[in-house]
Amino acid sequence: MSTRQKRYFLSEEEIPTQWYNIQADMVNKPLPPINPATKQPLKPEDLFPIFAEELARQELDQEHAWIDIPEEVRDMYKYYRSTPLVRAYGLEKALGTPAHIYFKNESVSPVGSHKLNSALAQAYYCKQQGVTNVTTETGAGQWGAALSYAARVFGLEAAVYQVKISYEQKPYRRSIMQTYGAQVTASPSMSTRAGKDILTRDPNNQGSLGTAISEAIELAVNTPNCKYTLGSVLSHVTLHQTIIGLEAEKQMEKAGEYPDIVIGCFGGGSNFGGVSFPFMRHNILEGKKTRFIAAEPASCPKLTRGVFQYDFGDVAGYTPLLPMYTLGHNFMPANIHAGGLRYHGAGVIVSQLLKDKLMEAVDIKQLESFDAGVLFAKAEGIIPAPESSHAIAATVREALKCKETGEEKVILFNLSGHGLIDMSAYDQYLAGNLTNYEVTDADVQKNIAQLEKVI
Numbered sequence: 001m002s003t004r005q006k007r008y009f010l011s012e013e014e015i016p017t018q019w020y021n022i023q024a025d026m027v028n029k030p031l032p033p034i035n036p037a038t039k040q041p042l043k044p045e046d047l048f049p050i051f052a053e054e055l056a057r058q059e060l061d062q063e064h065a066w067i068d069i070p071e072e073v074r075d076m077y078k079y080y081r082s083t084p085l086v087r088a089y090g091l092e093k094a095l096g097t098p099a100h101i102y103f104k105n106e107s108v109s110p111v112g113s114h115k116l117n118s119a120l121a122q123a124y125y126c127k128q129q130g131v132t133n134v135t136t137e138t139g140a141g142q143w144g145a146a147l148s149y150a151a152r153v154f155g156l157e158a159a160v161y162q163v164k165i166s167y168e169q170k171p172y173r174r175s176i177m178q179t180y181g182a183q184v185t186a187s188p189s190m191s192t193r194a195g196k197d198i199l200t201r202d203p204n205n206q207g208s209l210g211t212a213i214s215e216a217i218e219l220a221v222n223t224p225n226c227k228y229t230l231g232s233v234l235s236h237v238t239l240h241q242t243i244i245g246l247e248a249e250k251q252m253e254k255a256g257e258y259p260d261i262v263i264g265c266f267g268g269g270s271n272f273g274g275v276s277f278p279f280m281r282h283n284i285l286e287g288k289k290t291r292f293i294a295a296e297p298a299s300c301p302k303l304t305r306g307v308f309q310y311d312f313g314d315v316a317g318y319t320p321l322l323p324m325y326t327l328g329h330n331f332m333p334a335n336i337h338a339g340g341l342r343y344h345g346a347g348v349i350v351s352q353l354l355k356d357k358l359m360e361a362v363d364i365k366q367l368e369s370f371d372a373g374v375l376f377a378k379a380e381g382i383i384p385a386p387e388s389s390h391a392i393a394a395t396v397r398e399a400l401k402c403k404e405t406g407e408e409k410v411i412l413f414n415l416s417g418h419g420l421i422d423m424s425a426y427d428q429y430l431a432g433n434l435t436n437y438e439v440t441d442a443d444v445q446k447n448i449a450q451l452e453k454v455i
Contacts, residue, residue, distance in 0.1 A: 141173025143231030241274025
């Protein structure tokens with residue numbers, strides 16, 4: 001076996017048959033989402049006009065710790081799962097660290113990222129309900145590509161609103177979605193009232209995930225037999241992504257180790273929660289002391305500099321009010337290349353866990369993330385997505401701390417996607433044309449001050 005890498009897999013029979021719902025085990029449950037019209041806690045049926053009914057039930061389920069994975073979804077998982085758990089000897093050597101570094105390689109899925117784990121589930125539940133059309137938003141295009149493929153698998157028509165700056169920066173992701181048969185529109189667009197309102201105020205608006213969500217929801221509720229699907233943030237999405245951490249648990253056991261630190265990049269929380277929550281249950285139930293670190297961009301620092309309060313998940317205010325760490329739903333993030341992380345808020349589960357100090361958050365500047373991505377590519381041969389490079393940068397920080405102290409800690413991070421469709425971003429980095437973006441305290445406070453306070 002090469003000393004540069006060692007990979008661990010599961011047999012088909014070992015692939016998990018259930019997803020893990022951490023809400024059932026949390027001491028402090030997340031506060032309920034609020035119906036903005038009534039200001040009352042949300043009920044599943046309040047979400048039926050937008051989501052498939054089973055997804056609405058999963059969203060608000062705080063009782064069942066284990067949710068069965070439908071056989072049809074599990075059959076599709078078998079095309080690419082288990083994904084490998086890799087001991088990153090090359091990265092360890094490059095850093096000169098005594099830490100043992102492992103990564104879960106979700107980039108091996110057909111669409112190149114972890115997003116397919118939830119896309120297949122959401123498309124399946126829509127199909128089971130007799131839905132014929134689905135809509136969604138996407139930033140960098142990873143989720144849009146996953147949903148486009150999953151829709152094709154289950155015979156659905158997909159319409160995707162892609163954040164305009166990513167639509168322009170990442171044309172090949174747009175092409176991937178179109179290859180799978182999806183209709184792709186740059187957001188904000190003139191095809192929805194939400195998009196028209198934004199472009200009327202700001203004709204040069206480059207878009208945000210909050211804007212694209214508004215457009216996708218509007219299309220869904222105004223199109224017969226159509227439902228909206230979401231790539232992150234909401235609890236049912238994170239539920240589906242726990243397949244990552246559940247596999248990693250079994251694979252770490254095969255490696256004879258257990259993580260001291262688990263790291264994931266952070267946009268809305270599904271990738272971070274997917275790798276973390278199965279391990280976090282042992283902290284909650286058994287008193288283990290694993291640290292969990294969410295790595296977000298310094299240009300969109302909702303966990304590190306946002307406020308915890310009720311806010312909309314989109315710009316137009318079509319979503320329920322969610323109790324979360326937020327920069328305000330009108331926040332317009334800088335045009336960084338990690339388009340999947342440019343979101344103003346955090347999922348309600350992660351927000352409660354951070355509030356309860358069961359996890360940590362760090363912010364990563366754009367150049368540090370690309371430094372880490374290039375180092376990882378040289379050491380391990382995989383060019384990571386800019387989003388995943390934030391997790392790598394946080395891993396590098398922790399591994400270098402181990403180098404200073406001599407501690408032999410075990411670090412696990414989620415490589416949530418490859419960067420082979422992001423080479424224009426690497427071109428700009430290698431040419432020295434990328435810059436760091438940071439938000440001033442004044443800008444953060446000004447945006448947060450505009451939020452409605454909900455009791």
